[in-house]
Amino acid sequence: MKRRHFLAASGAAATFPFLPSCSKSGGASGGKTLTVFTWADYLSDDAAASFEEKHDCKLVIDTFDSNEAMIAKLEAGATGYDVLVPSSYAVRQLQEKDLLQPLDKSLIPNTANIDKDYLSRSLDGDMNVSVPYMMAPTVLAYLKSKVGDAEPSWRLIERPDLKGRITLLDDMREVLGAALKTLGHSFNSTEEAQVNAAADLAIEWKKNIAKFENEQWKTGIASGEFFLVHGYAGELILAQDENEDIEVIVPQEGAAFSCDDLCIPKSAKEVELAHAFINHLSDAAVAAENMEWIGYRAPNTAAYANLSEDFRGSPILFPPDELFAKCEPIAYLGDQLPIYTAAWDRVKNA
Structure with a gap:
């Protein structure tokens, strides 16, 4: 099943750093590199830059155009990824194949912001291996x-x-x-x-x-x-x-009403930094800015108040409760x- 884009996006895989000149010293993460395997055009420049600055690191993005292609690559032995962004049903497949590690929610306090109404129907309601990102x-x-x-x-x-x-x-x-x-x-x-x-x-x-x-x-x-x-x-x-x-x-x-989730593969090298990235994207202000840039809805209750009136008023992204x-x-x-x-x-x- 292919990913649905709000923005025109190339299906071709591409790898690129957001800030090539990122400092290599100082900071909580010591100038480390975090590699994210995700869909094209699925992270705002501001959300990426603020994470790099806060954690003194370089963010590298590699893209896939279908859940099946992503899973096949991992099953073939691809490593080097610290965060994955599959659709929820694909998270279950990855979990069944023993390719994910459990999350340490003590490192992701912003999970408190995640929409509990959505979690009650999600495929990983306790966020054991994944945190909802966009839907x-x-x-x-x-x-x-x-x-x-x-x-x-x-x-x-x-x-x-x-x-x-x-x-x-x-x-x-x-x-x-x-x-x-x-x-x-x-x-x-x-x-x-x-x-x-x-x-x-x-x-x-x-x-x-x-x-x-x-x-x-x-x-x-x-x-x-x-x-x-x-x-x-x-x-x-x-x-x-x-x-x-x-x-x-x-x-x-x-x-x-499908959702893509944030999770950490078993082969991740930067596990603590991966948790920090998930926590960053779950921050209310970051999630709101990222939503407006991508055009999807993050199931993040704390972020809703930060959205523009036009975005929050969308009857498609925010249908009536019933x-x-x-x-x-x-x-x-x-x-x-x-x-x-x-x-x-x-x-x-x-």
């Missing part, structure tokens, strides 16, 4: 000029007047999860009957859409080729800023994955 939902967007009387629901996909003008993500978990929510089930249900019912609904949706795809929906809705698209909030919020005809909604049944309660992170399925792959094969071959 955003998967949504629907439509052209107001083409879609009248639009109920904020996944059922929009079924409207006959939109036939052939709709795209759904070519993503097993996102499509089956949306169908599960439409039917009143958990996005991550492992009840075979429920997943099969979701597949049946997705097959009905398939009859009404132009295609499943992961790229053209962004330009397609902007150009008017598509009237309704299923996509990631980041790109669609940006598209909405450029085209007032676009309306972005979190469906009323609930949606995926709606947010229906949203879920994408869970790691483990040995239940074949239930989904069989159902998705049936959808794709229908």
Whole structure:
């Protein structure tokens, strides 16, 4: 599953220091280097620079473009990383593969700032191996000029007047999860009957859409080729800023509200500095500035008061409590994955 970017980001891996002239002496960390393996464009310059200055160190960023690529690299024996930023379900995979070390929360006092409402639904609610970093939902967007009387629901996909003008993500978990929510089930249900019912609904949706795809929906809705698209909030919020005809909604049944987390691999060399980095990004002021720069929501309650009115008022990033309660992170399925792959094969071959 590929990462969703609010900012245009290259998928190519790149390694670069933020401050090449960082001092090599003095300071709590003695001029050490911290290497972070993360998504592109996922840390503000200010957040990076203030960490380097405070800890007298150099921050080096290496990027990946999918959780699977990151995990494969680590399993192949790649070392040298001190902090990882995988999606929550990938944290569970890394933990299962014994590639993460437990966190020492005495070194991360700012975990007290993390949104407890989110933690109650997260995959590592006690923050044993990970601390939530940034999150955003998967949504629907439509052209107001083409879609009248639009109920904020996944059922929009079924409207006959939109036939052939709709795209759904070519993503097993996102499509089956949306169908599960439409039917009143958990996005991550492992009840075979429920997943099969979701597949049946997705097959009905398939009859009404132009295609499943992961790229053209962004330009397609902007150009008017598509009237309704299923996509990631980041790109669609940006598209909405450029085209007032676009309306972005979190469906009323609930949606995926996925999170990327901060964790420390077992092979980390700068363990204490890695904890300090996680603590730094969990600071209320740093988290707020970093949120505004990236465009994602950090689940950090203490930071919310520091956000601009426009950002904090986003009904997509900060949906009403009743709606947010229906949203879920994408869970790691483990040995239940074949239930989904069989159902998705049936959808794709229908």
